[in-house]
Amino acid sequence: MLIASDILKRGRRTIPVPLSKFNTGTHSHDFFLDLTSGLYVHLPFCKRLCSFCELNMVISNDEKLHNEYITSLHLEIKNNLPLKHKINGLYFGGGSPSFLSIPSFKMLIEGIKETLDLSNLSQFIIEYHPDDLDDEKLLFLKSIGVTELRIGIQDFDSTVLKNVNRNPLQFNFEYAKKLGFKLGADFIVGLPHQNKNSMTSMMEKIKNLPFDFVQFYPLKLSSFGEHNFRLLGSGVHLADSEIVEYLQFIHQELLSVFKPHGFGFYSKENLNTRTLMGFVPDEFKNFYGAGVGSFSRMGNLIKQNPVRLNDYTSAIFAKNTSILSKFKYYSLNDEEILAEILFYEKLKNNAVTNPQIFWSDYI
Ligand SMILES: C[S@@+](CC[C@H](N)C(=O)[O-])C[C@H]1O[C@@H](n2cnc3c(N)ncnc32)[C@H](O)[C@@H]1O
Ligand code: SF4
Helix, strand or coil: CCCHHHHHHHHCCCCCCCHHHCEECCCCHHHHCCCCCEEEEEECEECCCCCCCCCCCEECCCHHHHHHHHHHHHHHHHHHCCCCEECCEEEEEECCHHHCCHHHHHHHHHHHHHHEECCCCCEEEEEECHHHCCHHHHHHHHHCCCCEEEEEEECCCHHHHHHCCCCCCCCCHHHHHHCCCEEEEEEEECCCCCCHHHHHHHHHHHHHCCCCEEEEEECCCHHHCCCCCCCCCCCCCCCHHHHHHHHHHHHHHHCCCCEECCCCEEECCCCCEEECCEEECHHHCCEEEECCCCEEEECCEEEECCCCHHHHHHHHHCCCCHHHHHCEEEECCHHHHHHHHHHHHHHHHCCCCCHHHHHHHCC
């Protein structure tokens, strides 16, 4: 019998093996050539630190640093994917990709276009911080072909947000929808000051807003380790048992509006494959991940880039091979591949009436 904390830990797994199993070193780039139809680009920069954040991010508004990083992204993509390779899906994740200035965005997208063929993009997603509310930026993103915004809401309640060092929510969802973006929203369950009432009003708001999908993450604080544990403002975060209770409540509430896909992910369309980007259509199962800490997935091979910004940029610009030990690889064996296939089959066929079934089965 699994205890709640096991369920929660497994709820956020996006790769099927623990990182401790990865090998360092080099691997033939050929693995990433022909099959790659998706490109993930990690943009780690944020304006200010949310006290719960466990992501690979850098607090900096130094545009020079942003642009240097963009140059290393261009080089990485050029060195790893064939010239004019056709990409069908593009995903900017972070950090806060929406924090980049319009000129930096232009530089980023122009450089990618020089190297890859983006004429056939069916999906171009960007993670959007609600503070970057800026009509001009939204119009610009529309003009370069962005199809979806994934907005980090966390909670609608200003007390909950203030406590974790976030501003009150002020995002014009209707306007973004009018511009033609698909809208997704991320929420966290487990933050201090959340309770049954706030969950109930969150559900009402979600049902009335024009979201195409929503994702609920159980609060996770473990990756900082005990030494770096950041205090979550004034409140006490929820107990694991309460988080599970609320996730089940959310599940029941949203079934009338969304299709469940497991891991707290609900969307209005059919999506089959779990990747770093959440659930996506099968065609994006294989993808190249550029940027600091990014994962790439090609069949049974998984690669992870160096996780520290300096290590990443020096590895990308390095002429010698010693730095290659900063990259990590893992080849899934037949048993692990089979376990993964069975897991997803179950996920697809079972219609997720109880989210715990899916979390607890993911090994
Ligand atoms: C890559 S972040 C991008 C969002 C964007 N930077 C923002 O904050 O609006 C994606 C999501 O991960 C979730 N997340 C971040 N840290 C988390 C944590 N410690 N526990 C659970 N979920 C977390 C948040 O819901 C966040 O919106
Ligand atoms: S939650 Fe988002 S905005 Fe906050 S520090 Fe993390 S990545 Fe940056």
